[in-house]
Amino acid sequence: MEKFVFFGGKGGVGKTTMSAAYAVKCADAGLDTLVVSTDPAHSTSDVFDQQLGDEPQAVEGRDGLWAMEIDPDEEVEHHLMETKRALGDQVSAALVNEIDRQIEMAHQTPGAYEAALFDRFVDVMRSSEHFDRVVFDTSPTGGTLRLLGLPEFLEGWIDRLRRKRERSIDLFEKAAIGNNEPRRVMDGDPILARLRERKEFFEYAGRMLREHTAFFLVVNPDELSVRETRRAAAGLADRGLTVRGLAVNRLTPSPDDDEDGRGARYLRDRVATERAHLQTLREEFDQPLVAEIETRIEEVKGDFLTEVAGELDIETTPPADPPADAA
Amino acid sequence: MTLADRIDRYLAVVREWGAGLFHGLFTHPAYEKIEKEAEDIEDTFMLACFPDAFGIPSPVSYYTAELLPYLESEFEAWERRMWDRGSMLERKGEQYHF
Numbered sequence: 080m081e082k083f084v085f086f087g088g089k090g091g092v093g094k095t096t097m098s099a100a101y102a103v104k105c106a107d108a109g110l111d112t113l114v115v116s117t118d119p120a121h122s123t124s125d126v127f128d129q130q131l132g133d134e135p136q137a138v139e140g141r142d143g144l145w146a147m148e149i150d151p152d153e154e155v156e157h158h159l160m161e162t163k164r165a166l167g168d169q170v171s172a173a174l175v176n177e178i179d180r181q182i183e184m185a186h187q188t189p190g191a192y193e194a195a196l197f198d199r200f201v202d203v204m205r206s207s208e209h210f211d212r213v214v215f216d217t218s219p220t221g222g223t224l225r226l227l228g229l230p231e232f233l234e235g236w237i238d239r240l241r242r243k244r245e246r247s248i249d250l251f252e253k254a255a256i257g258n259n260e261p262r263r264v265m266d267g268d269p270i271l272a273r274l275r276e277r278k279e280f281f282e283y284a285g286r287m288l289r290e291h292t293a294f295f296l297v298v299n300p301d302e303l304s305v306r307e308t309r310r311a312a313a314g315l316a317d318r319g320l321t322v323r324g325l326a327v328n329r330l331t332p333s334p335d336d337d338e339d340g341r342g343a344r345y346l347r348d349r350v351a352t353e354r355a356h357l358q359t360l361r362e363e364f365d366q367p368l369v370a371e372i373e374t375r376i377e378e379v380k381g382d383f384l385t386e387v388a389g390e391l392d393i394e395t396t397p398p399a400d401p402p403a404d405a406a
Numbered sequence: 407m408t409l410a411d412r413i414d415r416y417l418a419v420v421r422e423w424g425a426g427l428f429h430g431l432f433t434h435p436a437y438e439k440i441e442k443e444a445e446d447i448e449d450t451f452m453l454a455c456f457p458d459a460f461g462i463p464s465p466v467s468y469y470t471a472e473l474l475p476y477l478e479s480e481f482e483a484w485e486r487r488m489w490d491r492g493s494m495l496e497r498k499g500e501q502y503h504f
Contacts, residue, residue: 158468165475174478177485182471184458190465236466243451250444254437262441269476277469 081293082398083204083213086326088297089307090219093328094118096379096387097297097370098216099126104388106144108395110211114146115203117196117226118218121148126380145210149203154195159186193222197229201284211397220307224314230285231318234278241274291402293323295369295393298360300330300353305360312366324369324393325360332373369393442500445487452477452484 086098098114105112113135116123123146124131127138133153135145162182170178185191200215207213217223248263248271255261265271294315298308312322333350334343360368370391379387455470457463464470474481 155468158472162472162475165472169475170478174482178474178478178481181456181459181481182474185456185467185471188458188463188465188467190463191468194465194468233466233469237469240451240454240470243447243454247444247447247451250440250447254440254444256433256437259437262444270473273473273476 080212080394080396080398081291082207082211082401083215083287083292084393085215085217085223085292085294086297087217087220087223087294087311089299089304089311092297092299092304093372093379094219094297095122095126095216096384097295097326097328097391098214099123100379100384100387101391101393102144102146102212102214103141103384104391104393105212105214105395106141107385107388109143110395110397111143111209112145112212112214113203113207113210114144114214114216115200116146116148116216117200117223118216119151120218123148123216125378126384128380147203149196149199151192151195151199154199155186155191158195158198159183193226193229197226197284200226201280201287204287205283212395220311220314224311224318227288227315227320228318230281230288234281234285237274237278237281241271241278244268244270244274287402289319291398292320294320295324295326296322296366297326297328299328300356300360302356305356308360309364312364322366324366325364326370326372326391326393327357327360327368328370328372330357330371330373442497445483446497448480449484449487452480 084098084101086094086101088094095116095118102112102114114123116131121131127146129136129139129146131146131148133147133150135147138144138146159182163179166175166178166182203213217226245265248265248268251263252261252265296308296311298304308325315322331346331349331353334346357368357371370393372387372390375383375387377383453460455473456467458467
């Protein structure tokens with residue numbers, strides 16, 4: 080089993096429950112496990128009945144289990160401050176305001192939030208050497224797919240920028256005919272250094288996602304959820320990431336045979352519909368069903384979580400070759 | 407003044423004219439053109455980094471913003487060139503002296 084495990088799926092299917100249950104299972108098997116929530120609507124705190132923050136925190140009452148909730152807003156703020164500090168160190172007072180405006184604007188763009196989220200979770204991967212397993216509870220399908228598509232896209236982008244920069248510097252050097260001083264020099268160019276650093280960061284992320292990560296999709300036995308799961312599996316496959324298995328959540332319990340009240344008839348019909356969807360999931364998907372979990376009347380917390388963990392058929396063995404953390 | 411001195415003075419004048427002519431005919435236009443080309447590439451680099459300066463949202467501005475502190479001279483020159491420039495044709499035309 081890989082070191083990093085992602086749970087994804089449509090909104091409200093129970094990703095948080097599944098990832099928490101799986102983390103509990105790993106922790107019970109003796110692995111040091113960290114659960115990371117990347118969903119802006121965090122609910123990991125609620126599952127563990129404990130306020131979580133942006134740093135890993137030991138979960139009370141459970142050995143070997145830590146949890147954290149990523150806060151992209153804080154990361155955006157931090158990035159903004161960091162960039163401004165570098166600005167103050169580098170740029171003359173006359174130009175600071177002009178560039179400052181540009182930096183502020185860049186942190187307001189629609190992509191900033193996603194980029195920050197991405198940065199954070201790669202950071203978590205990078206600094207996870209204390210943990211045997213890291214479980215990511217992701218945001219609903221669309222956002223996550225875009226997020227996981229980022230490394231490849233950004234690598235290409237950064238590469239093109241780097242080539243442009245190299246060409247212009249090269250020309251500036253060539254323009255320095257005779258004893259002229261070239262306007263820019265290739266050696267020690269801070270821009271090229273930054274771009275290279277960024278590229279390594281994205282390469283690391285891409286490598287970890289492709290080689291050391293397992294993906295599971297959580298699905299409910301209803302039409303919409305099944306369809307979205309199909310799209311998500313295809314979307315991940317397009318990015319070279321394969322889904323390891325499907326965890327079916329919220330199955331309706333069937334009534335006893337001798338019952339024939341209104342409630343029993345309702346349940347019987349509901350179970351029949353769900354069976355049809357389960358059939359579809361079994362036959363039309365390449366991935367195996369790793370869990371079939373019945374609806375609980377109460378919130379899945381505490382002992383319930385251990386119970387659900389028992390029903391998850393996902394192995395917990397530590398990764399055969401843990402990824403090299405240095406990047 | 408000896409004959410040798412007069413020859414030397416004459417040669418110095420010829421050398422100065424020669425160097426000036428060479429600079430004006432070859433060196434100057436050459437480096438000016440190369441530098442302008444380098445500036446053009448730098449402009450596309452800057453535009454690729456900061457399209458939001460022109461109201462085009464870019465998903466990577468967040469990452470390129472961290473380059474800004476190191477792009478002081480480029481940024482100013484870029485903005486100036488953007489104001490000066492009427493069209494691409496005009497920019498390319500600047501490289502020729504009619």
